[in-house]
Amino acid sequence: MDIQVEDSVSPPFDDTEYTIKIVDYGQGNHQLSVTPETPDSNTYDFAIINLKLQECQWRSEKTLPTHIIRAVEHYGYHVTDATSRPTHGLYENVQYFKTTIDAIDEELHPENTLGHAATAWVSESLDTLAKLELLRAHLTQSEYDIVLFKAQETSYDHPSGNLTLPTTQGPTSASLKSMVTLMIAYAQHDGYLSRDILDSSIVEKLVRGGRYA
Numbered sequence: 526m527d528i529q530v531e532d533s534v535s536p537p538f539d540d541t542e543y544t545i546k547i548v549d550y551g552q553g554n555h556q557l558s559v560t561p562e563t564p565d566s567n568t569y570d571f572a573i574i575n576l577k578l579q580e581c582q583w584r585s586e587k588t589l590p591t592h593i594i595r596a597v598e599h600y601g602y603h604v605t606d607a608t609s610r611p612t613h614g615l616y617e618n619v620q621y622f623k624t625t626i627d628a629i630d631e632e633l634h635p636e637n638t639l640g641h642a643a644t645a646w647v648s649e650s651l652d653t654l655a656k657l658e659l660l661r662a663h664l665t666q667s668e669y670d671i672v673l674f675k676a677q678e679t680s681y682d683h684p685s686g687n688l689t690l691p692t693t694q695g696p697t698s699a700s701l702k703s704m705v706t707l708m709i710a711y712a713q714h715d716g717y718l719s720r721d722i723l724d725s726s727i728v729e730k731l732v733r734g735g736r737y738a
Contacts, residue, residue, distance in 0.1 A: 528548050533545065536595050555572075619654050626647050653705050680704060
């Protein structure tokens with residue numbers, strides 16, 4: 526056993542300090558452990574499945590506390606959902622950031638138009654990331670790669686790689702949002718999802734002009 530890293534982190538909006546250790550047990554078996562610096566605290570162990578991409582996995586059926594997930598991801602590692610619970614990992618942290626952004630927006634002066642525009646843009650981007658994480662949680666790796674490839678190729682046919690969609694508040698266009706929207710459309714069109722996320726007419730409109738309809 527070789528302790529390669531021992532560090533401490535203090536996530537925002539959390540008064541607890543966490544000790545992070547990365548241990549090499551040999552033969553490619555790496556483990557990340559996190560321990561809250563509180564009396565009688567438990568240590569939570571994650572299997573590192575990709576050192577380069579900094580991905581670790583929670584392999585227990587026991588409930589994983591949200592503050593532990595936040596500490597690990599604040600350290601820079603993404604917690605994958607080994608037990609098929611999409612409320613864990615990136616999705617949970619995105620929702621956490623979304624709540625924070627909403628709180629900041631409420632504190633802004635009503636006439637601070639630039640500030641409100643900035644928080645609205647961040648909030649929309651976080652919503653899009655949450656949808657992307659849910660999509661990844663419900664597709665196999667092959668299915669995810671397929672819809673990602675199709676969305677990337679189709680986005681080239683739109684101005685600047687963006688896709689403009691009508692909304693009740695006027696048209697909106699964003700590279701991230703268009704990519705995720707196209708991915709959901711292809712996943713729904715190809716029968717990878719058990720339920721419809723987008724209206725079927727919108728799906729047909731999106732994929733009709735694509736290269737993989």
